[in-house]
Amino acid sequence: MIKASIIGATGYTGVELVRLLAGHREVELVALTSQSYEAEDYTAVYPNMTGYINKKCTAQDVPEIIGASDVVFIALPHGHAVPVAAEAVKQGKKVIDLGADFRFDDLKVYEEWYKVEHTGGSLLSRAVYGLPEINRERIKNAAIVGNPGCYPTSIILGLAPALKHGLVVPDTIIIDSKSGVSGAGRKLALGSHYAEVNENINAYGVASHRHTPEIEQELSKLAGTKLTVSFTPHLMPMTRGILSTIYATVKDNIALDEVREVYSKYYTEEPFVHLLPPGQWPHTKWVYGSNNCQLNLTIDRRTNRLIICSVIDNLVKGAAGQAVQNMNILFGLPETTALRIPGMYP
Template identity: 60%
Template sequence: MTVKVGIIGATGYTGSELVRILYRHPEVELVSLTTRSYAGMPLHKVYPHLNKYCQLTCEELDRAKIFDISDVVFVALPHGHAMPVAVEAARRGKKMIDLGADFRFSDFQVYEKWYKVEHEAKDLLEEAVYGLPEVNRDKIKGAWLVANPGCYPTSAILALAPLLQQKLIDTGSIVVDSKSGVSGAGRGLSLGSHFCEVNENFKAYNVAAHRHTPEIEQALSRIAGEQITVTFTPHLLPITRGILSTVYAKLSSDASVGRIRELYRDYYENEFFVRVLPDGTLPQTKWVAGTNHCDIGVTVDERTGRVIVISAIDNVVKGASGQAVQNMNIICNLPEDTALAGPGLYP
C-alpha cells in the first residue's frame, strides 16, 4: 500500500519536519509541497539539510490539484487557513490532518473567542477528531479529518490523563507550568524570537491568556467527565527544540508515590511513545530531542499533599509533525510507529 501525501505549508518548521520524517516512510510517496513564499524553488534549496532526500519543487497552493493527486493532505498553516482546505477534502472524500487549531474545538465560539477568527466550516467540527492517539486512538481510526493537538497541550494532557481518569486529584487545583524552545514560534520573523532577545534570557509570555489554555481544558474535561479549569503559564527557553511541563495538583486522597507511579506505568504500558521514567529519574528535553516520545516523571510532595508530574517532548515532533504522522499511520491502518521509532540525538 502506497499512501500519496501532499503537504500544504511545506516550508515552515512543521512542514519541513514532516518531509524529514516522511522521506523514510516505506509506505508513503510525497507528491506535492505547497508554499506561499518559495513557489518554483526546490525544497532542498529552502532547507539544505533535505538535499538528496527530497527533490520536489514547491508550488503555489491549488486545492483541486493537491487533492486530485493525494490520498492524505497535511495542512501546516497558521490558524484560520485550514477551513477551506477541509471543505475541499470533505467534497473529495479525502483524508486531512490539520496541524493548526481550526478543528481542535468542538465549540466554534470557543475557537472564535481565543483565536479572533470567524470559523467558516462549523458544519465539519462534529466530524473532526482530536488527534492525541494515547487518549483518543479508537476515534482516530475511523476519522477523515484529524485535528493534530498543540505542542503545549500534548505535554500537559499526557501528564495529567492517568490522574484524572482515576479521580485522584482536586480538579480545581491544577497548575501547568511549561517551557518551550524557540522553534515553537515558527519560522516567521518576530522581535521576540530574535537571537539577541532570546539568548541568555528566560521569560513567561501570554500569562493567563495563551490560546492553548482552552484546548488543554477541553481535552482534560473529556477525560475527567467534568468541567476542568487550569492555570497555564508558558515560558520561552533559549533552546531550539523541546517542551518541559511541570504540572502540580492537590491529591484528593492519600495516595503514595509508589501507587501513583504504578498508575502511570499501567496506564501507558502499551504506549510505545510514552516513556514513564524509573523512580528517581525526571525528564529532560535533550532525552527526547528528535523523537516522537513523551517522557514522564512523577513524584509526590507528602508535605503539601501535591502530586508533581513532569513531562518532556520535542515540540516539533511529538508536539507537531511526528504526532501528525502517527495519526496518519492510524487512519491509514499502518503500524503506528512507522517512520517514527528510534532514539533521538544525544548530546
C-alpha cells in the same frame, strides 16, 4: 503507497513533516506547497533534505493537489484550514490539520481565543482531536484529524492517568511549561531574534495563552467534569523542546507507589510515552528529534501535591511526528512506522 501532500511545507513544522515522510516506506510525497518559495527546489530552501527529496515547491492549487493525494497535511496558520478541509472531505480524502482550526468542540471558544471567524462548523462532526493515546479508536475512522498543540500534548499526557483514575482534585491544577524558540515558527519576529532570546527566559501569554481552552477541553473529558487550570508558558533559549511541570492536589492520601502503578498500566502499551524510573527526572535533550514523551512524578507530602514532569520535542510529538502517527492510524499501518527513532544526543 499512500500519496501525501503538505500544504505549507516550508515552515518548521512543514520541514519536519517532510523529514519524517521522506523516510516513510509507505508514503509518496506528491506536493509541497509554499507561497514564499513557489517553483524553488525544496532543497534550496532546506539543504538538509539534499539526497532525500527531489521536488519543487508548488502553488497552493487545492483541488488539484487533493485530487492527487490520499491524505493532506495542513501546516498553515490558524484560520486557513477550513477551505482545504472542505475540499478534501468533498473529494473523500483524509485531512490532518496541524493548526488549531479543528481542535475545538465549541466554535465560540475557538473564535473567542483566536479572534477569527470559523466558517467550517458543518465539518466539526467529521473531525477528531488527534491525540492517539486518548482517542486512537476514534481517529481510525475520522475524515479530519485536529492535530493537538504542542503544550497541550505535553500536559494532557502528563495528567491523563491521574484524571482518568480520579487521583487528583481537578480544580487544583497548576501548569508551568517551558518551550524552545522553534515553537514561534520561522517567520521573522523581534521576540525570537538571537539577541532577544539568548541568555534570557520569560513568561508570555500569561493568563491568556491560546492553548489554555484546548487543555481545559481535553482534561475536562478525562476528569468527567468541567475544570479550569492555571497555565503559564515560558520561552527558553533553546531551539526545540517543551518541559511541563504540573501540580495538583492528591486525593485520599494515595501512596506514590499506587500513582506510579496507575501510570505504568495506563501507558504500558503506548510506544511513545515512557514513565522513567523513580528519581530520574526527564530532560528535553533526551527526546530531541524523537516522537517520545518522557514522564516522571512524585508526591510532595508537605503540600499533598502530585508533581509531574513531562517532556516532548515540540516539533515532533508536539506537531509533525504526532501527525505522522495519526496518518499511520488512519491508514491501518503500524503506529510506529517512520517514528521509531530515539532522541538525538548530545
